[in-house]
Structure formats: structure tokens, C-alpha cells
Amino acid sequence: MSATPGDVTQVSIFCCVSGDLQDVKFQHRSSRLPVTWCLQLKETSSLSLEMILRRNGWIKAAVLVVLSILRIHSFPCHLTEYKTGNGCCPMCPPGSRVKSDCTEDRSTSCLPCVAGTFMDKPTGQKMCFPCSVCDSGSGLKTKHSCSLASDTVCEPLEGFFCIDSTPGRCSAAQRHSRCEPGDFISKAGTSSSDAECSPCSRGTFSNGSSASCQPHTQCETKNLQLTKEGTSSSDAECGERAAVAPVAAGVGVGLLLLLLALGAAGLYFRNQIKCQHRSTGKQSCAETLNRKEPELPLKECALMVQRSPGAGETEITPFE
Template sequence: MAQFQSLIRIMNLAIILTLLNIQRSIACGRAEYRTGIECCPMCSPGNRVHKHCTEFTSTSCVPCTDSTFLDEPNGLTACILCTNCDPGFGLKVKQPCTPSSDTVCGTLEGFYCLDPTKDGCRAAQRHSSCKPGQYINHTGTISTDTLCSDCTGDTYSDGSFTSCQPHTQCDTLKLQQIKPGTHWSDSECGPQASLSIAEIISAAAAVVVVVVVLAVMAAVAIRRKMKGPLSERTFPETQSPTEVSDREGTSMLFVGTRTGKVAYNIRMVQYTCS
């Protein structure tokens, strides 16, 4: 009799263990999570588990706080920390964090996204800058970088133009080209060439020198003409020479002129006094 009772107890224990294994092998529902042998109801988005359910009580949930969130039904006991949109990585807050949704980051002005997400971006990079001699072929967007192309021919760009510009033609503006254009700079124009102050002074000095030389040459010619031979000189008929003698007996002949008297030496004649 005792052996029969022991056999019944063993069979009951085996049945209980089998039932427990079957229960454990059965999956919990879609809105449930397993804890031990229990399938507990999940907490709704924005909430976490405060106490797991028991055979007699349901799951106890509390809201996420302090910049944390849970965006799906869950059986977690801690919320997830909200994402920080770091400006150092070219990010800004597109949508702020809530208890039921994470922060959505966007790109700062002048940046494009390198690591996109469903609604935002996790990492961004600054748009490339075109160099002088290049133009912006395609302006950068939040998802693509700037595309630069080189200028060709007689055109230029400082790197900020959306197309290369033709060099200024100075002659069409009636100006003089001071510096020719390059692929990175325009032509430089200025007023037509004119004599500088130094050149004007030099020219005036040359004219003065020429005038002085001509004046000197004319004065020399006039002087030479005035000092011509005595034999070629004529005297007015109204004037007659006057002969005088000095103490030594030298005979002098004076001829009167309009401007004065010119004395001419006559051969010395010795007179003997009687």
C-alpha cells in the first residue's frame, strides 16, 4: 500500500513539472513580456516598468523623466537617454525629445548629412568651399556636398560665383588695361595713359634749354655783326672828322656819331718847332 502511494506522488510531480514546462514554452502575447514564469502586460510608450506583475497583480508603470524616453511598448525598468544634437558635429535640434520619442537632429546651415536616420541625421559635415578659379556648379544641400568646377577661357571666379564671369574688356570702356585677368581675378582697368608731372617738367625744361640756346646764338651773331671791319663802316656826310693833338704830339682823329665819338689813332707825326 505504501509503495502504491509513493508511485502516485511521483506521477503527480511529473505531471506538475510537465505542465510548468509547457507553460514556459508557450510564448507571451504581443503586448506582454515574460518575467520568470509570468507573462506581464507591457508598459505603453513613454512609460517604464515600476513593478513586474504577479499572479495577483498587473504590471506597474511610471512615466519617463529627465530627458529620457521609450518610444515603444516595453517591459523595461529604465528609460533611454535622449540623443544630444551636438553643434560641433554640424547638428541642431529638429524635434525635441519627449517621453515617448527621441530627439530628432537636423543639419546646421552650410552642412550636409553623412549618417541619415528615418527622420533626421546622426552626423553631418560642412559643405566644401570652392577655391578661387572655380565656380559653384551645384549648391550643397542637407544631403549632398557642394560641387565645384574650374573656370576656362577668358573667365574668372573668386570661388563664390555660381558661374564664371567674363573678363572686363578695358578698351570697350575706353580705359587702359592695368593688369590682365586670370581665372581667379578680373582685369584691372584705369584711365588712358597721360604725361606724368615729371614728364611735363622734363619737357618744359627741354623747351627752356632750346630757347636759351637759340637766344645765345642770336646774341652772338648780332655781336659779331656789330664788330665788323672798320673799312666797311660808313659815316654820315653831315659829320666831319676832327683832328686834335695831345701833349706828346700824337695826332688823334675823332669822328662824331649819334651815340658819341669814336677815336682812331692816326699815324704819329713829329713836328719840329721852329
């Protein structure tokens, strides 16, 4: 029988010890059942092992020494066992801890984890692990609550992404970057990645909170007048158009009144000139009549001669 892998001491022997040494066995606890480890010694002669042991007492003593050495050296425990001072004991299942180690008479004694603690795998430990807390100050919230067999699972808050993670878990998170006015969100942030920003193109604007840039308002299409140019972070501003027709009408009325005033003034001065001419003619005729000069006929004195200033023609006005 071949030696078990991992044995510290390698001894060659062809068969299990029998005869006088049949009661000399090395006991090893594994999977809660005792297992006999069989030593192998290399046959050095044609005599049987039993005859060698009976004739040579020193060989028996040597075998006993080897067995003692093997008891002193530790053997590796099974994956479902844990090491103790006296050998290997079965582990406690997930959600529990070791109360007391196994003995020759009984197996390992286990207790369930208390509230706020957990054990997520088979264990030989006598204390459970404390449950993790999802701190909102670190940008975290609870995804799955802690149980006896599993720790709390945290995830980022809305608007945050994980910066310290293990498979299926997040230990710390950070708020997504905010785009500046004039930029738009070109890639939305997720629970595992930050947001990305890009500048707006010419003729568009964004306050930094939208996923796209908006075109500037075209005031002309709304029959409005542009009052403020748009920028990459603000829209254009429009206002009512100025009233052109009333102004033009007012100017026309003013010009008409001015022309009427000038015309009235011209008529007034013309009448004044006529009156002066009439007064001069009346005075000459009166003087002629008073003198009764024969060279000025009375009929002619009855008429007043007034010369037109423009055409050079004479205008005859009856004398009153």
C-alpha cells in the same frame, strides 16, 4: 481542436479532457485573461476516452505528466506582452516603464518616464532611455526636442551635411567643402550632400565663394587703360589713360623755341659779319681820305662797298 502553433510538446488527442480529469487544466495568461489549453490524444480503440480513463489509471497518470511538462516548457508571449519568470505580462505603453510585473490578481504596474528620458514603444523594461543631445561641436542642432515617447531629433547646422544618419535622424555632420580661388560652386551643398566645385573658364574669375565665374573687366569699354591682366582668381585692373595731347604740345613748343633760338643765333652771327665788313670799309675810306690820293675819287670814298657772301652781288651802303 488543433494545437497552438509554437507549442514545444505535440500531443495528439481528439477532444478536451473531461470526466474525472475535468478539473485538470493548464492555465496560460494571455491578454490579461486566462485561456485553457486543450490537449488532444489520438483515439487508439473504439472505446470512448472516458471509458479508457476509467479502466486504465495509468492513462490518467500519463495525462498528468504531460500537463506538468507543458507547464514547465515556455509558450511564446503575444506581441503586446513580455516574458517574466512566471509567464507573460502586458507591456507598458510608450512614454512609460514597468514598475512591477503582473500577478494572478493584477496586471502590470507602469510609471511614466522622467524628464530627460523616453520610451518610444511598448515595453517590458523597467528603465527609460536617456534623451540624445545635439552637439554643435559635431555640426548638429535640435530639430525636435525629446519627449516622453520620442527621442531628440537632430539635423545638420547651416553649412553642414550629415555623415552618420538613420531614417529621419542625424548623429554627426561635417562642414561643406569650400571651393578654392579659381573655382566656382557647381553644385550647392545640402543637409545630406557635400558641395561640388569646378574650375573657371578662360577670361573669367572667381574667389571660390560664388556659384558662377565672373568675366574679366574690359578696360577699353570704360575708356581706361589695362594695368594688370586678370587671372582665374582675380579681376583685371584698369587705370587712367596717359595724357598724350599735353606731351605733344610740349614737344611742339620745345621745337618751336629751338627753331627760334637757332634763328636768333643765325641773325646774330650775320649781323656780326656785317659789322666786321662795315668796319673794314670805313677804315679803308678813312685812310684814302687822309692820304688824299687822286686816284680814289672822293665820291667813291663816300660809299662803302660790301660784297654779299651768298649771291656774289655787291651791296652799296652809304658811308656815315
